[in-house]
Amino acid sequence: MTKISPRRDDEAISSTIVPQFKDDIHSDDTISNHNDIDINSDSDNENFDDDDDRIVIRPVNDEDDTSVMITFNQSVSPFIITLTFVASISGFMFGYDTGYISSALVSIGTDLDNKELTYGDKEFITAATSLGALISSIFAGVAADMYGRKPCLMFSNVMFLIGAILQISASNFWQMTVGRLIMGFGVGIGSLISPLFISEIAPKMLRGRLTVINSLWLTGGQLIAYGCGAGLNHVHNGWRVLVGLSLIPTVVQFTFFFFLPDTPRYYVMKGQFDKAKAVLKKSYHDAPDELIDLKVEELAALNSSIPGKTEFHKAINAVKELHTVPSNFRALLIACGLQGIQQFTGWNSLMYFSSTIFETVGFSNSSAVSIVVSGTNFIFTLVAFFAIDKIGRRYILLIGLPGMTVSLVMCAIAFHFIGITFVGSDAYVQHSGFTSWGIIIIVFIILFAAFYALGIGTVPWQQSELFPQNVRGVGTSFATATNWAGSLVIAATFLTMLQNITPTGTFSFFAALSFVSIFLCYFCYPELSGLELEEVQTILKDGFNIKASKELAERRKKQAARVQDLKFEPTQEITEA
Ligand SMILES: O[C@H]1[C@H](O)[C@@H](O)[C@H](O)[C@@H](O)[C@H]1O
Numbered sequence: 001m002t003k004i005s006p007r008r009d010d011e012a013i014s015s016t017i018v019p020q021f022k023d024d025i026h027s028d029d030t031i032s033n034h035n036d037i038d039i040n041s042d043s044d045n046e047n048f049d050d051d052d053d054r055i056v057i058r059p060v061n062d063e064d065d066t067s068v069m070i071t072f073n074q075s076v077s078p079f080i081i082t083l084t085f086v087a088s089i090s091g092f093m094f095g096y097d098t099g100y101i102s103s104a105l106v107s108i109g110t111d112l113d114n115k116e117l118t119y120g121d122k123e124f125i126t127a128a129t130s131l132g133a134l135i136s137s138i139f140a141g142v143a144a145d146m147y148g149r150k151p152c153l154m155f156s157n158v159m160f161l162i163g164a165i166l167q168i169s170a171s172n173f174w175q176m177t178v179g180r181l182i183m184g185f186g187v188g189i190g191s192l193i194s195p196l197f198i199s200e201i202a203p204k205m206l207r208g209r210l211t212v213i214n215s216l217w218l219t220g221g222q223l224i225a226y227g228c229g230a231g232l233n234h235v236h237n238g239w240r241v242l243v244g245l246s247l248i249p250t251v252v253q254f255t256f257f258f259f260l261p262d263t264p265r266y267y268v269m270k271g272q273f274d275k276a277k278a279v280l281k282k283s284y285h286d287a288p289d290e291l292i293d294l295k296v297e298e299l300a301a302l303n304s305s306i307p308g309k310t311e312f313h314k315a316i317n318a319v320k321e322l323h324t325v326p327s328n329f330r331a332l333l334i335a336c337g338l339q340g341i342q343q344f345t346g347w348n349s350l351m352y353f354s355s356t357i358f359e360t361v362g363f364s365n366s367s368a369v370s371i372v373v374s375g376t377n378f379i380f381t382l383v384a385f386f387a388i389d390k391i392g393r394r395y396i397l398l399i400g401l402p403g404m405t406v407s408l409v410m411c412a413i414a415f416h417f418i419g420i421t422f423v424g425s426d427a428y429v430q431h432s433g434f435t436s437w438g439i440i441i442i443v444f445i446i447l448f449a450a451f452y453a454l455g456i457g458t459v460p461w462q463q464s465e466l467f468p469q470n471v472r473g474v475g476t477s478f479a480t481a482t483n484w485a486g487s488l489v490i491a492a493t494f495l496t497m498l499q500n501i502t503p504t505g506t507f508s509f510f511a512a513l514s515f516v517s518i519f520l521c522y523f524c525y526p527e528l529s530g531l532e533l534e535e536v537q538t539i540l541k542d543g544f545n546i547k548a549s550k551e552l553a554e555r556r557k558k559q560a561a562r563v564q565d566l567k568f569e570p571t572q573e574i575t576e577a
Pocket residue numbers: 098215218219222342348377457458461483487
């Protein structure tokens with residue numbers, strides 16, 4: 001019997017605009033101003049000439065109509081790229097700050113209160129960040145609508161700064177824990193607002209990809225945290241350096257945001273139309289002024305639909321609308337469901353535990369193996385970046401989840417044969433050394449990481465596109481809070497599960513949840529890639545309408561491909577609705 005002490009590795013304008021094209025194409029097919037998708041009608045649809053459509057798109061308002069037009073023949077502007085990268089520094093901090101703690105906990109030694117941290121202390125310090133993130137994510141969506149996306153991100157920088165300084169200078173357990181909690185406030189705000197910010201500035205055909213950049217920074221941050229952690233492991237007070245390094249991205253983001261604007265949508269919400277136009281103009285430099293004006297008018301028309309005299313009343317009404325409007329409620333179920341699946345299928349606990357697992361199977365350098373696992377997470381997030389708009393969100397989820405299920409089942413089986421049991425905080429392994437079951441565990445954990453990152457690790461962060469403008473802030477808050485609540489529950493119960501239902505039982509539990517999730521996603525998650533935001537609402541109006549969503553997404557993809565070859569004439573014919 002080999003005894004191994006487990007440790008964590010980490011932790012109305014109405015549709016009135018008629019686009020003119022130099023090349024001949026069905027203009028409605030290309031840029032229809034649609035607001036109503038009748039997914040049940042059998043009537044012929046003259047808008048589309050190519051197949052037996054059951055989708056009828058009627059011309060009315062659509063907040064993205066102008067976006068479609070102003071992005072024709074335009075590559076993504078450097079301005080949008082800059083905004084995306086600066087916003088997604090929040091993703092990096094999310095990853096780095098949740099990632100460095102494992103190494104820091106290992107190397108803290110007796111630096112706090114002159115005694116070794118107990119396992120409970122370590123769990124407390126780790127969970128403090130998830131708790132802080134959970135608390136702040138509940139309020140961050142409403143705050144983003146009241147004060148702006150940019151000020152909220154800058155506020156999160158202040159939280160990161162205070163949290164980090166408290167930790168760097170900590171000489172006792174409580175100062176360290178409070179520092180982690182305050183840093184967690186920053187993580188929660190950033191994890192919500194950064195993808196929201198990006199989805200609001202992104203051209204729709206690239207919305208998925210640009211939002212995944214945030215996830216790339218996130219997983220990259222985790223990877224770098226592991227790498228730095230491994231390098232500083234044996235350096236005296238190395239953990240303080242590790243925390244100190246987190247100050248660099250914080251200061252960089254704060255400084256950049258001094259010179260960068262908020263999203264056009266936010267300016268429109270506040271009635272600052274000139275600012276909105278200026279941002280749109282910089283974002284789409286080739287777009288004619290008429291289109292920019294029209295886009296702003298569209299956003300303003302949508303904004304006026306938010307009921308309530310004050311921001312506070314608007315927020316309360318938004319919460320009501322979130323639960324009472326069927327399409328909103330379905331969006332909420334999907335967004336919270338995906339975030340819950342992401343956390344409850346055990347990825348983060350697997351990260352915590354990987355060091356111990358790899359020790360049991362004969363690897364002495366467990367940090368190096370953890371780097372391989374988080375490196376796989378990063379690389380497959382990159383694969384998701386290329387796949388998310390092309391293959392689609394739904395498909396990558398439906399590839400990822402079965403892969404995760406099989407990997408988890410294989411791990412559960414291997415754990416059974418390797419014979420690992422937990423007593424207190426110690427693991428007892430029957431067959432230690434480099435066994436074939438050990439190799440199976442390593443291989444399937446790496447495969448699990450790959451399938452996770454490809455689908456459920458990435459797709460839930462597309463959450464902003466599920467909600468219409470008037471409930472986007474609160475909707476994404478609820479979803480992000482679900483993520484952090486799940487993260488907190490798993491972090492707090494994982495060890496107890498290992499002890500009480502064995503590692504085989506624990507991995508079987510995750511596998512069962514992952515298996516059930518395949519059906520939930522299959523029946524409830526429509527394909528949203530390339531869809532206009534308004535179309536998302538229409539798809540969710542009277543059900544989850546998977547088939548209609550797939551057809552529509554496919555059509556949008558074809559249109560986008562055809563539109564690439566067209567030349568858009570700025571001259572527009574504007575008629576009354
Ligand atoms: O999408 C991210 C990513 O998958 C991270 O690796 C994980 O630690 C986070 O909990 C998750 O929200």
